[in-house]
Every structure is written in structure tokens, then in C-alpha cells.
Amino acid sequence: DIVMTQTPLSLSVTPGQPASISCKSSQSLLHSDGKTYLYWYLQKPGQSPQLLIYEVSSRFSGVPDRFSGSGSGTDFTLKISRVEAEDVGVYYCMQGIHLWTFGQGTKVEIK
């Protein structure tokens, strides 16, 4: 099974400052079809997860452009250019190339 490892596991950020989360997979997520099956979700307190980024860097419908994704192969990063209060919650990366696996989650709070 593919293991997804996120760092850090928690992050305290001042509003308006940037934040970055790393996600590493135990196997390459690049498929022979040319797509890389890496996704980012945000689970706000008391809510179901919501999709932010699909295929490494494409923002899902309605996601603010302060969220961006990058990376390739086994190393990926989610960046928030300027953190806002509404961005608090737990961020998960997920792979979808071989079944589905989530990372452990990164809890983001506001200072």
C-alpha cells in the first residue's frame, strides 16, 4: 500500500502570513496516462473534508487562489499565500493512483 507522510503535523500561523505543508508518498504518483494522482483536502472543524487541489496543482471549483499546489513524483507541497482565519482546520493529502490513501493530516491554527 502507498503510504502518505505529511509534515509538519501542526502549524500555527499569523493571519496574512504564508503557510506550507509537505506531503511525501512511498511510491510515485505519476500514472502512465500522464496524470499525477495527488489531491489536497481541508477539513474545517466539525465539517466533512472539502477538496482544494486535484492532480497536484489544479484548484477545485470555488477554491481561492491563495491556495496552490506543486510537486511531482513523490514530493508535493500545498501553499497558502496569505492565511486567513477561515483556513483553520486539518489539511490532508491523498493519493488516488492505487486505491486511495490519506496522509496523517496537518492541523493549522491561527496565532
Place this chain on the structure above:
Amino acid sequence: QVTLRESGPALVKPTQTLTLTCTFSGFSLSTSGMCVSWIRQPPGKALEWLALIDWDDDKYYSTSLKTRLTISKDTSKNQVVLTMTNMDPVDTATYYCARIPRGEQRYFDYWGQGTLVTVSS
């Protein structure tokens, strides 16, 4: 408008079988490429993918839980059912159902609100 809603018992005893139902609207599981999945989350812990069924009735299961899981669908009722046998306290979690909108996409775009299942005698 796409919605999914999970239903089932809030409390089950150890060794019992859990049956959960996902009732959805706004899409059809007979549409080519459509899939519905189950994902769970123990209290304060990470998400764990469990099972998926697609429009063609193909089924996929978590490697670690496959011997205990069965997923099925009733297209006419817009429902997907998950059964998990031999429940244990470590299976206490919020269970979510979620949709994959097209076969070439492998992300879950809509999720239910989740249903908390507690395993205790």
C-alpha cells in the same frame, strides 16, 4: 444539487456486523464513470479509505480491511450499502460516503455529513 447522507446504527456491540446506507441525490450511479466510496475517521484521527463501487458494479476494498467489508448498490433507490463484519472498539469512527464524479477523475468531490458509529458492549 448533489447530496449524500449516511445512515445506520449509532451503537454496535463487539463482534456484531455493521450495516451503513448512503442515500444520495443529484446524480445516478448508473452514469458511466460515477463511483461512490466509504471513508472513515476515528475520533481525532486521520481519514481512512474503506471501499468503492462504480457504475459498472466493480468493487474495490482497503487491503487491510477487505476480508471484513462488502459494498453494494441499489441504483433504483440511489443507495450504496457498506457492511463491516466482526466490529471492534477500534472501529469506532465517523463513517462518510463520498462521490467520484467521473472515472478519469479519482477525487471525492461531494461528501456526506458523516455518521458516528461507536463500538461498545
